[in-house]
Amino acid sequence: MFATSEVKFGIIPAVISPYVLRAIGPRHALRYFQTGERLSAERAHAIGLVTEVCERDALDATVNAIIESLILGAPLAQKAAKDLISAISGRPIDDAVCEETAQRISRQRATDEAKNGITSFLDKRTPSWML
Numbered sequence: 001m002f003a004t005s006e007v008k009f010g011i012i013p014a015v016i017s018p019y020v021l022r023a024i025g026p027r028h029a030l031r032y033f034q035t036g037e038r039l040s041a042e043r044a045h046a047i048g049l050v051t052e053v054c055e056r057d058a059l060d061a062t063v064n065a066i067i068e069s070l071i072l073g074a075p076l077a078q079k080a081a082k083d084l085i086s087a088i089s090g091r092p093i094d095d096a097v098c099e100e101t102a103q104r105i106s107r108q109r110a111t112d113e114a115k116n117g118i119t120s121f122l123d124k125r126t127p128s129w130m131l
Contacts, residue, residue, distance in 0.1 A: 002044050005036040023049050074129050076113045080104065 004013040004020060013020065013033055021029045028047045032039065041053045054062040070078070084104055091097050108114055113129065120127040 001038045001040060002049065003036055003038040004032050005038075007034060008036045020049065072130065074113045074117050074127065076111060077108060077117070080108050 004016065006013045017029070017033070020032075024032075024047045031037075039047075039049065041050065044050045045053045052062060052066070084101070087100065087104075088097055109118075116129075117127045
């Protein structure tokens with residue numbers, strides 16, 4: 001269960017609001033910031049507050065599966081992907097964004113990590129960050 005119940009105490013969910021607002025958008029935030037309603041895991045998933053829901057008994061296995069997926073990714077590429085999201089999130093898809101994304105992939109492809117990853121894929125071997 002999750003709630004932004006601050007209004008029930010005469011305050012507002014100010015500290016968490018930027019994160020919740022970014023996750024669920026202003027329409028859902030308006031409702032839940034005003035009502036202080038409790039959200040089930042399923043509802044939190046449906047509105048984008050959480051990305052995964054599982055049974056309590058499956059929590060460790062679910063977390064481990066996500067961790068295993070993360071471990072497979074190249075660390076510098078993962079950082080670059082996070083930076084990319086920060087840089088283009090909320091911007092219109094225009095010439096400037098297209099140019100920026102083209103520049104970013106060009107820079108990333110030139111890294112030793114990317115060269116190793118692409119070569120490893122083509123050679124059907126494990127990339128260096130997974131050894």
